[in-house]
C-alpha cells in the first residue's frame with residue numbers, strides 16, 4: 273500500500289505536521305506540496321491524505337480545487353483529511369467548507385492538527401491579524417492556539433492499520 277500526502281502550507285506549520293505524519297507512517301509515503309511540487313498520478317497510490325491551513329475561515333484555494341477536479345478518482349481511494357488551524361471549536365466547519373461532503377463521508381480519518389503563529393515570517397497584514405487574534409483570545413478567554421500533535425499520531429495509527 274502506497275500513501276500520497278498532498279498539502280499546502282503558508283508559513284510552514286502544516287509542512288512540519290506533514291513531515292511528522294510521514295515519520296510515523298510505516299508504509300511507503302510521498303509528500304507533495306501543492307504550491308511547489310509536480311502532482312503525480314493518483315493511479316500510483318492506494319491511500320490519499322489531503323490538507324492545508326485555515327486563513328479567515330478558508331483553506332488554500334488550490335487544495336479545495338484539487339479535491340473538486342479529482343473527485344471521481346479520489347472516491348476510489350482510501351482517504352484522510354486534515355486541517356491546521358487555531359480554533360479547535362470551529363474545525364468541524366472548516367472541514368465542511370474545505371472538502372467535498374462525499375469525500376469526507378468516505379474518509380477513514382479526519383483530524384485537526386492544531387496551529388501555530390509564525391509572525392517572524394509573516395507579511396504586514398497577517399502580522400496585524402495575528403495581533404488582533406491574540407488580543408481577542410486574551411479578552412474572551414478563548415483557548416490559545418496550539419499544535420495538536422496527538423492528532424497527527426492518531427491519523428498515522430489509523431493509516432498504519434490499513435496498510
Ligand SMILES: Cc1cc2nc3c(=O)[nH]c(=O)nc-3n(C[C@H](O)[C@H](O)[C@H](O)COP(=O)(O)O)c2cc1C
Pocket residue numbers: 280281282283284285286287325326327328329330356357358359360362386387388389390397398399401402
Ligand atoms: C492572518 C491569519 C488568519 C488566520 N485565520 C484563521 C481562522 O480563520 N481560523 C483559525 O482557526 N485559524 C486561523 N489562523 C491560524 C492558522 O490556521 C495557523 O497559524 C496555522 O498553523 C498556519 O499554518 P501554516 O503555517 O502551515 O500556513 C490564521 C492565521 C493567520 C496568520
